[in-house]
Amino acid sequence: MIRARQVSKVFGSTMALDSVSLDLLPGEVHVLLGENGAGKSTLAKILAGIVSPDSGRIEIGERLAAFANPGEARRAGIELVQQETTVVPKMSVVDNVTLGWERAYTRLGLVRRRRMREDAVRLLRELAPDIPPDAIVDGISGSQKHRVAIARALFSSPRVLILDEPTAALDELERESFFSVVRRVTSRGVAVLYVTHHLAEVPAIGSRVTIMRDGAIVARCAPDTPEPQLVAHIAGRQISMQHHEASAPTPAAAAPVLETVDVCAGEAVDRVSMHVRPGEVLGVYGVGQCGADELAEVLSGHRRADRGRVFVAGRTLGRASVSRALARGVAYVPGERGRNGVVGTLPVRDNITLSVLPRLSPAGVIRRRAEARTAARWTAQLRIKTPDLEAQMSALSGGNQQKVLLARALACETPVLLLKEPTAGIDVQSRQEIYTALKQTAKSGTAIVVITSDLLELLTVADRALVLYRGRVAGEFAGPALTEEAVLGAALGGSAAVPHDSGQ
Ligand SMILES: Nc1ncnc2c1ncn2[C@@H]1O[C@H](COP(=O)(O)OP(=O)(O)OP(=O)(O)O)[C@@H](O)[C@H]1O
Numbered sequence: 001m002i003r004a005r006q007v008s009k010v011f012g013s014t015m016a017l018d019s020v021s022l023d024l025l026p027g028e029v030h031v032l033l034g035e036n037g038a039g040k041s042t043l044a045k046i047l048a049g050i051v052s053p054d055s056g057r058i059e060i061g062e063r064l065a066a067f068a069n070p071g072e073a074r075r076a077g078i079e080l081v082q083q084e085t086t087v088v089p090k091m092s093v094v095d096n097v098t099l100g101w102e103r104a105y106t107r108l109g110l111v112r113r114r115r116m117r118e119d120a121v122r123l124l125r126e127l128a129p130d131i132p133p134d135a136i137v138d139g140i141s142g143s144q145k146h147r148v149a150i151a152r153a154l155f156s157s158p159r160v161l162i163l164d165e166p167t168a169a170l171d172e173l174e175r176e177s178f179f180s181v182v183r184r185v186t187s188r189g190v191a192v193l194y195v196t197h198h199l200a201e202v203p204a205i206g207s208r209v210t211i212m213r214d215g216a217i218v219a220r221c222a223p224d225t226p227e228p229q230l231v232a233h234i235a236g237r238q239i240s241m242q243h244h245e246a247s248a249p250t251p252a253a254a255a256p257v258l259e260t261v262d263v264c265a266g267e268a269v270d271r272v273s274m275h276v277r278p279g280e281v282l283g284v285y286g287v288g289q290c291g292a293d294e295l296a297e298v299l300s301g302h303r304r305a306d307r308g309r310v311f312v313a314g315r316t317l318g319r320a321s322v323s324r325a326l327a328r329g330v331a332y333v334p335g336e337r338g339r340n341g342v343v344g345t346l347p348v349r350d351n352i353t354l355s356v357l358p359r360l361s362p363a364g365v366i367r368r369r370a371e372a373r374t375a376a377r378w379t380a381q382l383r384i385k386t387p388d389l390e391a392q393m394s395a396l397s398g399g400n401q402q403k404v405l406l407a408r409a410l411a412c413e414t415p416v417l418l419l420k421e422p423t424a425g426i427d428v429q430s431r432q433e434i435y436t437a438l439k440q441t442a443k444s445g446t447a448i449v450v451i452t453s454d455l456l457e458l459l460t461v462a463d464r465a466l467v468l469y470r471g472r473v474a475g476e477f478a479g480p481a482l483t484e485e486a487v488l489g490a491a492l493g494g495s496a497a498v499p500h501d502s503g504q
């Protein structure tokens, strides 16, 4: 259907793609795996006409395809859902979906808006039943925005669909309905290129697997290839995956450093009381509209609780202010696609030290040396792939930008570290390293809160897990009680889940 032949691309001193050849067949889900910075997104963008290759060519059928711009690629039936969500914030959900396809609905000079809207709404009902079609995109969550972008790509009935980490922001349930949509389009003969870091998705959805490393293809294999083998190809060596390993229980004597009492936020969060102690990793898990996003906004100072109180080290957080939350001791790592908080035009170094500058510059003069040292230390520890510390943030791959945000928060050395979806978009090997870094940080006395929709992540990092269901605490699990079944049961509102004050 579409084929890349010996495509190469160089950015400055980085060889992003080195003579890559790959073809997509009708009806297949071709999975593309590889570490952060391996070149996956670059290949996806070249296929979609967003980036032009330095050498090599793209063919559709037997013809050479030379797209001058993404619009031409779209008209040729190639749709790309990018890693960073690209929806138009000020427009409604349904208008985002139909954007650019008015022509397909034009008859006798009139756009048949009713028909167009109906088709879009039908698609949305399947992929995003939780979003009102007329909602303005600005106000919806990261996962919702991403699903709007997917719906937009599907709306044009493409022949080739390129999905760059489509599920990184989706929870288990959203993922399932997304998969059934993908299966449906492939059964109609659409060719899908599927970029992911989630190896469990490979046998679930894949037909073929291609693995990249450092801009080149290093392996092609079947989707039932055992995980350790996939990992070995991705990393270029054998690495060990850590699984649930309970850390030493924290002395219950330590006073909670972050605590909420009956916190409410709009309709989303309903009287949530929680606490986390120094040295502890608390996981917060939920699916769908569970309130986790809004709770994160309250804890990080982006939003004030409508009711109830938040205490950091015994003092109330009060009004909504991120800098105040940070000053009180809560460093926050947002996990949304779109990379909130990344300053694309600043160098990597400044992006890491942004939040610690006050500490590094006691007399107002930034201590350049200290700044460089801090940045270098975290770049090495998290293995951030960048030519050097002066490189612009926007030149880093998606996963490496996410690592920089994590480095920025770790560099703050605050008593509380609050992370949302810390490994969304992070490759398998780096994910393990981040878990190790988090556990070490906890060991040194930091209280860590990980808000995640990734169940495996929860089971791997959390000492204790709080499960939210429709804005309320539906269960709390620790030690041997912290199991996949228990957590999912509570998250889905199962009868095993007993809200601590269900007050019927
Ligand atoms: N616009 C750019 N300018 C400079 N370098 C770039 C640019 N875009 C990508 N690169 C570099 O090219 C390499 C490949 O990046 P790419 O985004 O394709 O990686 P990826 O495999 O998609 O990684 P991730 O899993 O983190 O999304 C990286 O080293 C990246 O820093």
Ligand SMILES: [Mg+2]
Pocket (backbone or CB within 6 Å): 040, 041, 042, 083, 164, 397, 398, 399
């Ligand atoms: Mg990428």
